[in-house]
Structure formats: C-alpha cells, structure tokens
Amino acid sequence: MLPPVNALPMPAALTLASDAEPTDVLIVGAGPAGLALSVALAREGLHCTVLEQSELAPIAQPAEDGRDIALTHRSRRILEQLGIWQHIPADEIAPLRRAHVRNGHSPLVLPFEAQDDGYEALGWLVPNHLIRAACYRVAMSEDRVHLRMQARVTSLSRDALGMTVRLEDGSPWRAPLxxxxxxxxxxxxxxxxxxxxxxxxxxxxxxxxMSHAQPHDGTAHECFLNGHTLAILPMAGQQSSAVWTVNSEGATRLxxxxxxxxxxGVAQAFEHRLGAMTLAGPRHVYPLVAVYAQRFWAERFALIGDAAVGMHPVTAHGYNFGLYxxxxxxxELAQARRLGRDLGDDRALSAYSREHERLTLPIYLGTNAIVKLFTTETLPARLAREAVLRVASHLPPLKKAITRQLTGRKQSALA
Structure with missing residues (x-):
C-alpha cells in the first residue's frame, strides 16, 4: 500500500494538470527502459507521459559513456518489434559468437560456442549511448508519447481512480497507472x-x-584474476570493450x-592474447552496487528497469531484464484492457510482478553468488572455482542451460 504522502485534490477526469491531453500511464525516467516502455504502450493505443528530471540534451543526444550492452535474442526481438533496433547503426552492432570464462592463470577455459548450440550468435554487443539515442528517436516519433523534461517528482498520492505526482515546480500530473x-x-x-x-x-x-593488434573473432572473455576481474568484449571492427573491476584503491591507481x-596494464592482465592494445576512448568509472526491489508493484504503481532489478554486469543481464x-x-496491461479492466488493475500488476520475479530472482541470486566465489581469494575459494569450471565444461546439459540464459531463448527455440 502507498503511504498518503502530501495527498492532492483529484480532478474529476484523468487528465494532465498542464494540458487537456489525457494520459493513460505516467512513466518517471526517460532512460532506455522508460522510453522503450512508452513505445510499447503507444503501440497498444495508450497515451504515455514520460517525466524526466534532467535537461533534454543528454536524453536526445546521449554522450558515449563507456558502457556496451550485450543484448540477448529475446531483447533483440523486442527492440525489432518496437522499431528501435532498426535505428541503431548496423556497423556498431557486434555479434558475440563465443564466450570464454577463465580462472586466474589456469589453462582451463569454460567455452560457450554459439554455433555448437545452433545459434547465429550468443548475443549482440551495442554501445549503450546508441541504444539510448534509438529509444529516444522512436519514442518521439509516437504521437501518443509525451516527454516532459526537468520534471523532478517530489511527492505522489493515490486514490481509487488514479495516481497523482507533484513536480518540483508545483504542477500535478495524473494517470490511472x-x-x-x-x-x-x-x-x-x-x-x-x-x-x-x-x-x-x-x-x-x-x-x-580498446584497439588491439589481433582480431577478437567475436569472442568475449571473462577473466577472474587474483584480486580483480577483467572482461574483454568484442566490439565492431578491431576493438573491444574492456571492463576492469578492482577495489577502490586499485581504481584510483589505475x-x-x-x-x-x-x-x-590491460594487455598484460589479458596475457597479450590480442597483442598490443591502445586506448580508443576515455575511461569511465562506475561503483558496483546490485539492487533488487522488495516487490515490483503496489496499487496503481509498477517498477521496471533498474528500479526493479539492478544487476552486477558480469552476466550482462541488466538492460535485458529491463526489456523483458x-x-x-x-x-498484462493489454490483457486487462481486453477484459475491460482498469490499467491500474491489481491482477495485471501482480501477474507482471510474479513473472518478472520468477525470471530475475534466480539469476540475481546466482550472479551474486558467482561474483562472491570468483572474487574471494582464499585457497578454498580458488579450488572451488577451478572445480566449478571443470565440472561445467564436462556437463553439456549444464552448458546448454547457461547458453539459454545468455541468449534469452528457450530450449524449444533451438529448432
């Protein structure tokens, strides 16, 4: 239940306070998850207003931020259906053909090959800022999507007919959801x-x-080293995205x-597998904090994207979970409408929450356990992770299950 925070007088009709255009759903946040949601809702005939606290420039023309997103087959299908994938430059999309997991300097490698499991690719790597730009472009082409910038939400309230938020400038905005x-x-x-x-x-x-002397052949590498982790992700051309995870002291030094x-230092940590390496862009720093909401809905209220689940990047599921x-x-909302129910219907929101938790919670908990195991430097932990890689490499069903998680495809989709 939502607390009665700064309850506001409710207008008789569910309309925006600042104009006469009705809105069905208010979305707070114009990131790639919020904008993708606005497009999906618009395609269902719903009017959406997206409230974003920042200025327009970083949303309309996002700067390169160093992050490259590994998109699964399911995520690509969703983006294609929304018309967003088509607005990402094709020459910036890099297929991920295989992935290798390494434990320190051990010669043992746990490989995942797209071809072995009947896939064209395990996934596709795309710069984050290009995904954000494509989401914005498509959202703004939809007549039913309205974007309000510099709109900082300061309070919200709920009654039997809808939700109301008040912005920093004092204006109220209202919708059923x-x-x-x-x-x-x-x-x-x-x-x-x-x-x-x-x-x-x-x-x-x-x-x-990073640029490098040798071709990457579409191979991603996750290297769990002594006290730090290095991921090398294949990007378009003869470049890779490097993700070097260290403690705070190490980050300051690097x-x-x-x-x-x-x-x-990157080339040496990677044991020169791609030859000499040079920086091809600025370095960006991100503290690592994973988040999982206690629930994904309340009455006339839902969470999506990182507001629901914020993942450690080691499994690359962050934005994929947002799209799912x-x-x-x-x-669920479309089904509620077909049955003549209100958009804030508890049954639709609770069904969404159950499905999203069923999909995300095991991977969230598993990812955190893997990170703990592979970043603990005690002798038992080192022996345990070597054993995990050895067992996984000799169990084809387990590898296939992991591959299905990487690709976002069900086993039946292999045919």
Whole structure:
C-alpha cells in the first residue's frame, strides 16, 4: 500500500494538470527502459507521459559513456518489434559468437560456442549511448508519447481512480497507472513505500574501448584474476570493450596511469592474447552496487528497469531484464484492457510482478553468488572455482542451460 504522502485534490477526469491531453500511464525516467516502455504502450493505443528530471540534451543526444550492452535474442526481438533496433547503426552492432570464462592463470577455459548450440550468435554487443539515442528517436516519433523534461517528482498520492505526482515546480500530473523507471536508486520507488535489497560489492568497474593488434573473432572473455576481474568484449571492427573491476584503491591507481601505461596494464592482465592494445576512448568509472526491489508493484504503481532489478554486469543481464519487464508488463496491461479492466488493475500488476520475479530472482541470486566465489581469494575459494569450471565444461546439459540464459531463448527455440 502507498503511504498518503502530501495527498492532492483529484480532478474529476484523468487528465494532465498542464494540458487537456489525457494520459493513460505516467512513466518517471526517460532512460532506455522508460522510453522503450512508452513505445510499447503507444503501440497498444495508450497515451504515455514520460517525466524526466534532467535537461533534454543528454536524453536526445546521449554522450558515449563507456558502457556496451550485450543484448540477448529475446531483447533483440523486442527492440525489432518496437522499431528501435532498426535505428541503431548496423556497423556498431557486434555479434558475440563465443564466450570464454577463465580462472586466474589456469589453462582451463569454460567455452560457450554459439554455433555448437545452433545459434547465429550468443548475443549482440551495442554501445549503450546508441541504444539510448534509438529509444529516444522512436519514442518521439509516437504521437501518443509525451516527454516532459526537468520534471523532478517530489511527492505522489493515490486514490481509487488514479495516481497523482507533484513536480518540483508545483504542477500535478495524473494517470490511472504510474511506472517508476528512474534508476536502481529510484526516489519514486522509495516514495511509493517499496524498499530494496542492495549489495555493495565494494568494487569499481573501469570501462573503456580498446584497439588491439589481433582480431577478437567475436569472442568475449571473462577473466577472474587474483584480486580483480577483467572482461574483454568484442566490439565492431578491431576493438573491444574492456571492463576492469578492482577495489577502490586499485581504481584510483589505475585511473592515475597515463593512457599508454593503462593500455599496457590491460594487455598484460589479458596475457597479450590480442597483442598490443591502445586506448580508443576515455575511461569511465562506475561503483558496483546490485539492487533488487522488495516487490515490483503496489496499487496503481509498477517498477521496471533498474528500479526493479539492478544487476552486477558480469552476466550482462541488466538492460535485458529491463526489456523483458517491458514486454511482460505491457502484455498484462493489454490483457486487462481486453477484459475491460482498469490499467491500474491489481491482477495485471501482480501477474507482471510474479513473472518478472520468477525470471530475475534466480539469476540475481546466482550472479551474486558467482561474483562472491570468483572474487574471494582464499585457497578454498580458488579450488572451488577451478572445480566449478571443470565440472561445467564436462556437463553439456549444464552448458546448454547457461547458453539459454545468455541468449534469452528457450530450449524449444533451438529448432
């Protein structure tokens, strides 16, 4: 139940306070999850208003932020159906043909091959800022999507007919359903009285684009090293995205290195598998905190994207989970409409929550356990992870199950 925070007088009709255009769903947050949701709802004939606290420029023309997103088959299908995939430059999309998991300097490698499991690719790697730009472009082409910038939500309230939010400028906005998509540290989630479990890994990810002498052959590498983790992800051309995860002290030291010394450090940590490496872009720093909301809905309220589940990047499920949530939520809302129910119908929102939790919770918990195992440097932990890789490499059914999680496809889709 939502607390009665700063209850507002409710107009008789569910319309925006600032104009006469009705809205069916209010979405807080114009990130790639919120904008994708607005497009999906518009395609169902619903009017959406997206409230975003930032200025327009970083939403309409997002800057390169170092993050590259591994999209699954299901995510690609969702983006294609929404018309977003078609607005991502084709020459920036890199197929992920195989993935290798390594434990320290052990010669043992756990491989995942797309071809072995009947796939064209395990997934596709796309720069995050290009996904955001494509989402914005498509959302703004929809007549039923309205974007309000510099709209900071300061309070919300609910009655039997809808939800109302009040912005920092004092204006009230109202709709039958409110959806929070305002990051893993969502303020609207907190206003709605929904808590979240947060796991601070005490580590920092340094991400950057690297050029290298040898071709990557579409292979991603996840290397669990002594005290740090290095991921090398194949990007378009002869470049890769490097994600170097270290403790805070290590991050400060690495960021203090000049470009040549840093690139040499990445190449050495990767044991020169791609030859000489050079920085091909700026370095970006991100503290690692995983978040899982205590629930994904309340009356006339839902969470999507990182506001619902914020993942550690090691399994690359973050934005994929956001898209899965969009697809599930819109499906349930469309079903409610067909049955003549209100958009804030508890049955639709609870069904979305159950399905999204069923899909995400095991992977969230499993990912955190894997990260703990592979970043603990005690002798038992080192022996245990070597045993895990050895067992997994000799169990084809287990490898296939992991591959299905990586691709986002069900086993039946292999045919």
């Amino acid at each position: 409110l959806v929070a998509a305002d990051s893993r540290f969502s303020t609207v989630r907190r206003m709605a009285g929904i808590g979240a479990r947060m796991l601070d890994f005490g580590r920092t990810a340094i991400v950057c684009r 960021m203090a290195l000049d470009e040549t010394a840093f690139a040499d 949530g969009v697809e599930t939520l819109v499906r």
